[in-house]
Amino acid sequence: MNTTIMLFLVQDGITNGAIYALLGLALVLxxxxxxxxxxxxxxxxxxxxxxxxxxxxxxMPGTAMLAVAMGVVAFGLDLFAGRxxxxxxxVARAFAINILLPVAIYALTSWLAGKNTPIAVNIALSLLIVxxxxxxxxxxxxxxxxxxxxxxxxxxxxxxHLALQGLGLVFFGAEGQRGPTISDAAFMVGPxxxxxxxxxxxxxxxxFIAGLWLFFGFTxxxxxxxxxxxxxxxxxLVGIRTTLSGQIxxxxxxxxxxxxxxxxxxxxxxxxxTGFLIGLKGFIAAIIGGLVSYPLTAVAALVxxxxxxxxxxxxxNFKEVIVFTLILPVLVLRSIAAPEVEEEKD
Amino acid sequence: xxxxxKVTDAHVAYGKVEAVRAVSxxxxxxxxxxxxxxxxxxxxTLLNAVMGILPLTGGVAFAxxxxxxxxxxxxxxxxxxLVPEHRELFxxxxxxxxxxxxxxxxxxxxxxxxxxxxxxxxxxxxxxxKQLAGTLSGGEQQMLAMGRALMGAPKLLMLDEPxxxxxxxxxxDIFRTIGELRAAGVSVLLVEQNAQAALKIADRxxxxxxxxxxxxxxxxxxxxxxxxxxxxxxxQHEGASGI
Numbered sequence: 001m002n003t004t005i006m007l008f009l010v011q012d013g014i015t016n017g018a019i020y021a022l023l024g025l026a027l028v029l030x031x032x033x034x035x036x037x038x039x040x041x042x043x044x045x046x047x048x049x050x051x052x053x054x055x056x057x058x059x060m061p062g063t064a065m066l067a068v069a070m071g072v073v074a075f076g077l078d079l080f081a082g083r084x085x086x087x088x089x090x091v092a093r094a095f096a097i098n099i100l101l102p103v104a105i106y107a108l109t110s111w112l113a114g115k116n117t118p119i120a121v122n123i124a125l126s127l128l129i130v131x132x133x134x135x136x137x138x139x140x141x142x143x144x145x146x147x148x149x150x151x152x153x154x155x156x157x158x159x160x161h162l163a164l165q166g167l168g169l170v171f172f173g174a175e176g177q178r179g180p181t182i183s184d185a186a187f188m189v190g191p192x193x194x195x196x197x198x199x200x201x202x203x204x205x206x207x208f209i210a211g212l213w214l215f216f217g218f219t220x221x222x223x224x225x226x227x228x229x230x231x232x233x234x235x236x237l238v239g240i241r242t243t244l245s246g247q248i249x250x251x252x253x254x255x256x257x258x259x260x261x262x263x264x265x266x267x268x269x270x271x272x273x274t275g276f277l278i279g280l281k282g283f284i285a286a287i288i289g290g291l292v293s294y295p296l297t298a299v300a301a302l303v304x305x306x307x308x309x310x311x312x313x314x315x316x317n318f319k320e321v322i323v324f325t326l327i328l329p330v331l332v333l334r335s336i337a338a339p340e341v342e343e344e345k346d
Numbered sequence: 347x348x349x350x351x352k353v354t355d356a357h358v359a360y361g362k363v364e365a366v367r368a369v370s371x372x373x374x375x376x377x378x379x380x381x382x383x384x385x386x387x388x389x390x391t392l393l394n395a396v397m398g399i400l401p402l403t404g405g406v407a408f409a410x411x412x413x414x415x416x417x418x419x420x421x422x423x424x425x426x427x428l429v430p431e432h433r434e435l436f437x438x439x440x441x442x443x444x445x446x447x448x449x450x451x452x453x454x455x456x457x458x459x460x461x462x463x464x465x466x467x468x469x470x471x472x473x474x475x476k477q478l479a480g481t482l483s484g485g486e487q488q489m490l491a492m493g494r495a496l497m498g499a500p501k502l503l504m505l506d507e508p509x510x511x512x513x514x515x516x517x518x519d520i521f522r523t524i525g526e527l528r529a530a531g532v533s534v535l536l537v538e539q540n541a542q543a544a545l546k547i548a549d550r551x552x553x554x555x556x557x558x559x560x561x562x563x564x565x566x567x568x569x570x571x572x573x574x575x576x577x578x579x580x581x582q583h584e585g586a587s588g589i
Contacts, residue, residue: 226436231436236418236422237428237495238451238494
């Protein structure tokens, strides 16, 4: 084997693997806190990427309107759920989060769209829009089901994925899009060419992982989120609302999904349904990590990325097959190694 | 004295089976009340229902407000706290983090004072503050569970079988601490199978059998009651934990 080619493939694999690592970590986080296997993670990727691409062409993305619409329904749900005791403070809070926030984002987006805004502004807007959608998605789909079984949550998750994918087709059309690169700089190290974009991928991945580590290790809310994951009843008994933990988890997952999308869209053309496949690769990494281990998930993601790079070079027709087959031996090994799991209690 | 916790005609059912029937109870400010009874009498069920973990029909008033519809988290905010039978600690987090989360609902300045108070009550926790909760001994875990509940500065602390599975010497330590809570202005509702120890520190007691209160009164009187002595105190010598 040619060393240069191998280096190329490894480099490519690590760049993709970094993205899968981000997505895998978000999946583990959401599952630990809410027991939801977040299939719509891929839609956060698509929405982030295509919102950014649309904004870059100076158009108004449909996702901004979706955020407002979902917020309105979420507000209705909040009012209905709290109908027995409607304190003005409760209503004001629900109004601020569900209506004011997405409307403000919509207003800002429509004011800035088409003004040839700098890339940083487009990225920030895309993140805000997808974050608002993520927050409302939790309120609409998963919060009312929070007490149900993992299976029910999974089915709801599949439903949310299909609905959002359909909306993606409405907003962005069947045509693929590409977004502008964050940086056009490039330099050579030996035979390898590092683009600004790939450096951005590495830097942002590392920054996010470090940020998450700081958040979970040193802030009260981060610890509260961990506490919810470790012992849900214990967390409730000290007054940590399951809802709050769920909201934070979905907020983080949607922002992570969107930033992943924004990082990929200058490298590959993204269609309205591409995110699903990308999300699934993060999912494989998360499964290899047993849906509990963050470090194992990150390492597995790099392996997934590298295997994908090599298989697309040697057997590009079977690229996805080979990558997804990775999951089989892992599941077999896990089912042999893992002790019998008791029936779920809550 | 006004009642801090007032439960009236409470029923708790698992499906069609009523585990708690027509139970009424009161805990006043600065009072230690105990509920004694055999395994399966419905004591834990009653505490869990008062905390909001299980649905309860009937009246529950806390600090003068009706709370039967409140979520667990809102009851915590109102000053009600439960140390559950299984302790429900955050096993993979250290002692200090567990305690810090106990003060999740209250201001940082108050939390700092709570830390001092808990470390004074349980010096052992201070020694172990960087250790993971899951690696503590049973007695230390019980101390941590109580400490975590006290971090939230509750008005009423409900303790579910704090002596369960612990060595007699540690049980004595835990009960001494429960007695000290009164001085700190915390009322206690204590559920115990170790009737002897519970009756010693309590002001008043209820005796529960098959989901109903069959007896209530000042703890000293209950301790001398012939029926209680025969059923609950007779075999409690040598500090048997009563499992």
